[in-house]
Amino acid sequence: MAKGFPEVEEQEGTRIEKVLLVALVAFLLVGSFWALERIESIFPSPVLQGYSDPNDTAGFPRDTSVSVEDEIGVTRLRSEIQKVQQQLDNRNSALAKALAAKNKAEEIYKFRREEFRTAMQAGNASEAQRSAFEASRTALERATALVAPAQAETDLASRNLASEQQKVTAAAKRAQNIFEARSFQRNVKLFAFHFSFAAFCLGLSWVLWLRGRKARWQYQAILTALFTASVLQLLFLFLRYSWELFFENIATLAISGIGTAACILAIIAIKRWLFSPQRLAQARLSSRRCAICATPFLESQSHCWKCGQPLVEKCPSCGSNRLIFAPYCGNCGADRQTSSLEN
Numbered sequence: 001m002a003k004g005f006p007e008v009e010e011q012e013g014t015r016i017e018k019v020l021l022v023a024l025v026a027f028l029l030v031g032s033f034w035a036l037e038r039i040e041s042i043f044p045s046p047v048l049q050g051y052s053d054p055n056d057t058a059g060f061p062r063d064t065s066v067s068v069e070d071e072i073g074v075t076r077l078r079s080e081i082q083k084v085q086q087q088l089d090n091r092n093s094a095l096a097k098a099l100a101a102k103n104k105a106e107e108i109y110k111f112r113r114e115e116f117r118t119a120m121q122a123g124n125a126s127e128a129q130r131s132a133f134e135a136s137r138t139a140l141e142r143a144t145a146l147v148a149p150a151q152a153e154t155d156l157a158s159r160n161l162a163s164e165q166q167k168v169t170a171a172a173k174r175a176q177n178i179f180e181a182r183s184f185q186r187n188v189k190l191f192a193f194h195f196s197f198a199a200f201c202l203g204l205s206w207v208l209w210l211r212g213r214k215a216r217w218q219y220q221a222i223l224t225a226l227f228t229a230s231v232l233q234l235l236f237l238f239l240r241y242s243w244e245l246f247f248e249n250i251a252t253l254a255i256s257g258i259g260t261a262a263c264i265l266a267i268i269a270i271k272r273w274l275f276s277p278q279r280l281a282q283a284r285l286s287s288r289r290c291a292i293c294a295t296p297f298l299e300s301q302s303h304c305w306k307c308g309q310p311l312v313e314k315c316p317s318c319g320s321n322r323l324i325f326a327p328y329c330g331n332c333g334a335d336r337q338t339s340s341l342e343n
Helices: 006-042 068-072 074-122 127-214 220-247 251-274 277-286 336-342
Strands: 312-314 321-323
Touching: 006 127, 006 220, 068 074, 068 127, 074 127, 127 220
Parallel strands: none
Antiparallel strands: 312 321
């Protein structure tokens, strides 16, 4: 910075101060986000299945209580289903073996019966053939008798499995309802604590800012940075909960509403500021055009040749002619609004 140029030093000092204030706001936000995260760790999220991770939050372990399904016995019922399923598989295997033995005995019986019948018709049936036929019939009767109990045991196991599955379905639905209720309660508590903390920070920073301004503290910019960080923190929470509670469910409607509101505000802002009558008139006069109809004019003209609108007026301060709607007099530099109020 060059010595002897205080305005340059002041500009450079102001730039450095702005950079430091932005950095201060950023560091304050880092600390506030850390505090919000610590508040969230106080209220552990309920777990539907399994156990919560004790190392889920570094330095702040979550509650290691059992999950909702473990609490009401859904996990136990699922293990019971596995046992019943294993029993059903065993019964199906035994039934399949019994049916296979019956089919094999039936094939042997049919063969021995046909063999013995053919021998009898030929008149040379032997005692050995008769004995083989009787033995195959007895084996078939025994194999058939084993099928019915195996089928009954399989049907019983199937009914038991269906009953256990109904219990698990009902218990799992109940666990889901409990989980959703606890999640809602946690979110409500978290919402209240988060916004209470943000409101406390905002209120404290606002009080400090007002006191600093009243006392004309030379470091008022620090309090301004503190208040700005509090506002940004509150805005962050508002956007976060607005998205979680509303926008995820009605995203299309939210986009429509926000877009409509933004367009309306933009139109109002444009009409009031960018295309305000005074601003539009000044823009036209700066390019040597009539403030009313935008018709070009010469410096020698005092009125518009097309609409008759006056182009110049007397300056109340020096009495010389100046362009109408001009914010300052081109001769004496008097402010148009100040001159109008004085007169």
